[in-house]
Amino acid sequence: MSADSIKVLKNPQFDKSKWLQMPRDVLIGHDVIEQLPKVCQDLHLGKSALIIAGESTMKAAGGHAKELLEENCDVQTFYAKSISPQIIKDAEQAAEGMDFLVGVGGGKAIDIAKIASYNLERQFISVPTAASHDGIASSRASVPMKEGSVSLDAHPPIAIVADTEIIAKAPHKLMASGCADIISNYTAILDWELSHRIKGEPISEYAIALSKMTAEILVKNSNLIYPGSEEGAWLVIKALVSSGVAMSIAGSSRPASGGEHKFSHALDMLSPNIGLHGEQCGVGSIMTMYLHGGNWREIRKSLKDIGAPTTPKGLGIDDNTAVEALLMAKKIRPERFTILDMGLERECAEKLVKMLYTE
Ligand SMILES: NC(=O)C1=CN([C@@H]2O[C@H](COP(=O)(O)OP(=O)(O)OC[C@H]3O[C@@H](n4cnc5c(N)ncnc54)[C@H](OP(=O)(O)O)[C@@H]3O)[C@@H](O)[C@H]2O)C=CC1
Ligand SMILES: O=C(CO)COP(=O)(O)O
Numbered sequence: 001m002s003a004d005s006i007k008v009l010k011n012p013q014f015d016k017s018k019w020l021q022m023p024r025d026v027l028i029g030h031d032v033i034e035q036l037p038k039v040c041q042d043l044h045l046g047k048s049a050l051i052i053a054g055e056s057t058m059k060a061a062g063g064h065a066k067e068l069l070e071e072n073c074d075v076q077t078f079y080a081k082s083i084s085p086q087i088i089k090d091a092e093q094a095a096e097g098m099d100f101l102v103g104v105g106g107g108k109a110i111d112i113a114k115i116a117s118y119n120l121e122r123q124f125i126s127v128p129t130a131a132s133h134d135g136i137a138s139s140r141a142s143v144p145m146k147e148g149s150v151s152l153d154a155h156p157p158i159a160i161v162a163d164t165e166i167i168a169k170a171p172h173k174l175m176a177s178g179c180a181d182i183i184s185n186y187t188a189i190l191d192w193e194l195s196h197r198i199k200g201e202p203i204s205e206y207a208i209a210l211s212k213m214t215a216e217i218l219v220k221n222s223n224l225i226y227p228g229s230e231e232g233a234w235l236v237i238k239a240l241v242s243s244g245v246a247m248s249i250a251g252s253s254r255p256a257s258g259g260e261h262k263f264s265h266a267l268d269m270l271s272p273n274i275g276l277h278g279e280q281c282g283v284g285s286i287m288t289m290y291l292h293g294g295n296w297r298e299i300r301k302s303l304k305d306i307g308a309p310t311t312p313k314g315l316g317i318d319d320n321t322a323v324e325a326l327l328m329a330k331k332i333r334p335e336r337f338t339i340l341d342m343g344l345e346r347e348c349a350e351k352l353v354k355m356l357y358t359e
């Protein structure tokens with residue numbers, strides 16, 4: 001059984017969510033933001049654009065992107081403070097009549113641009129301002145809902161413009177968080193394989209191989225990842241793009257999201273806006289690797305080496321909240337079977353959290 005998008009469709013239908021879609025132009029490097037107008041022209045994207053950005057990311061890159069695009073386009077701006085179904089609706093309204101969208105920011109701004117452009121059947125450009133998440137190139141979008149986060153079918157950006165000078169200047173904790181999002185691929189894969197064995201869930205060997213290789217290359221080169229390093233930013237962005245492609249191949253976020261992500265989504269509900277997405281997944285990954293009987297110390301060492309938190313305290317939450325999140329995880333996307341759905345009891349969850357503080 002296979003979950004690959006790389007397969008011959010027996011009854012091809014015009015359902016783009018079943019196709020393997022990839023970005024067309026991918027620019028990663030110093031000063032590449034200057035190429036934004038040329039990219040738009042090359043792809044014939046049109047004459048009007050909506051930039052979606054947060055307050056900090058507007059300052060970091062959105063303002064300059066606007067100036068550049070205004071050479072050839074009518075440009076409007078939508079400020080996204082967070083991500084929610086209402087904010088996505090508002091963004092869609094702002095994008096009515098616009099030819100294309102540009103998501104400038106971290107994972108939230110890019111996901112809003114991704115969903116709004118998909119719903120309006122427009123193209124969008126991904127302009128990451130931080131190497132903090134692997135949604136930069138993926139065809140998935142994550143939206144927090146009352147019952148927990150959902151993963152939506154969407155489309156990948158038509159182009160990615162990742163300026164490593166801007167990304168290297170972002171606070172280092174954002175890049176460390178992106179690394180942790182990648183390192184958590186190790187346990188996401190183990191959870192997917194577990195579900196394949198126990199539940200017969202289809203897996204994609206291509207997606208698994210790419211997701212695992214991406215984490216391995218990142219860990220092998222972690223000496224390049226330190227505050228302000230543009231070479232580090234380049235390496236991490238490549239890993240984040242590659243992990244996003246693995247999700248597109250799988251047609252789901254499975255190769256990059258398992259129990260450690262459910263733990264993070266539970267924390268978002270219990271302690272919103274405290275830890276960063278990738279940071280939370282990294283801490284979750286140490287615990288789920290322990291449950292899988294794998295080398296959890298290695299995961300923890302890799303996280304420490306790049307400066308990501310390894311304990312609830314490091315995330316800014318108390319231990320009890322982490323225990324509650326472990327127990328709540330199984331209620332989030334119950335159809336996504338992981339090691340946290342194997343009947344974890346409170347006493348075990350408490351032991352798991354304590355284990356994080358051991359030498
Ligand atoms: N679709 C997918 O496949 C995936 C989606 N995600 C999603 O991505 C989100 C997490 O992404 P993440 O980036 O951590 O969260 P945010 O988008 O919230 O970004 C985190 C913070 O960093 C700030 N920031 C970003 N760039 C800069 C910069 N250059 N200088 C200063 N501040 C900056 C943002 O500012 P501002 O306030 O201006 O936005 C924000 O306050 C989650 O919603 C998660 O579900 C994660 C992985 C995969
Ligand atoms: O964050 C992801 C991969 O890193 C994917 O998001 P979900 O956990 O929402 O599917």
Ligand SMILES: [Zn+2]
Pocket residue numbers: 133134181256257261277278281
């Ligand atoms: Zn993630």
